[in-house]
Amino acid sequence: PGRFIGAAHANPLGGAPALRELARCKHELGFPGVVITSETNGLYLDAAEFEPFWAECARLGLFVFVHPALKLNQTQQFDGYDMARSVGREFSLVMATIRLINTGVFDR
Template sequence: MSNMEKTTPLRVDMHTHILPKHLPDLSQKYGYGGWISTEPLPNGQARMMLDGKPFRDICCNCWDADERISDCKKTDVDVQVISTIPVLFNYWAKPEHCLDLAKYLNDDIASTCEQNPGKFIGLATLPMQAPELAVKELRRCIEELGLAGIQIGSHINDWNLDAPELEPIWTACEELDVAVFIHPWDMEQKGRMSKYVVSLADWHAM
């Protein structure tokens, strides 16, 4: 018999989303709309709001780590990789405002990971429309918060991911040896995406 111990493979759910329990209405702070906020519901869930109108109802496992861990036990998942809800990328917003929200979201993800060691791996979100700011936040998230990588959309406004403007971000990712999770975002198959993929409704890449 081999002296090597038999180990059970780690079951990792690579694709899960999380958000803070409370998202304030940033339109009041910044003076323009388009921001997602949340309002608590009597049943313990919450309602995502967009410019004063209901956007989506979400369950408490979107922010409650204990609920997520309970869900993992029910489905035999050992670890969840957690990242923000893509609608919160906010690449359309003013860069400094997007950075403010990204920091808030990233701090929340890092806190969830820190308070539940071994249960979660965190991916950061960045103000990708401003590469210089994105690189600074990337370094903070990896070097100070201990996150494992980033989640980004499949394009950044008018930039595809091969845009030269984004090269400083990829260089920093390579230097820091971090994972990059590409999430489908506002797909346009017959336009910009036809250069890269054919007949795909949506896709994810790592």
């Protein structure tokens, strides 16, 4: 007790039902944050489709933990030597961070 916290898992592209789930997890379960992946459905986290998710997280005061995507949008550069799993996921995290900074998501 007091050492672990829960975090919501909600589809950032899930529309109104997913946004309601974020609010439920915050208010009913006391979760202070949400976990998403660094790439989703062929989109990067700075895509316009994610804006309702980012706005709701900001409104609710949730932290967002970005986990490396298990399925990368672009994999050709990681073909062979198990590079998609060994370095591709970390590359995905770096790219997600740069895209979020450069598009001003953290400033909104």
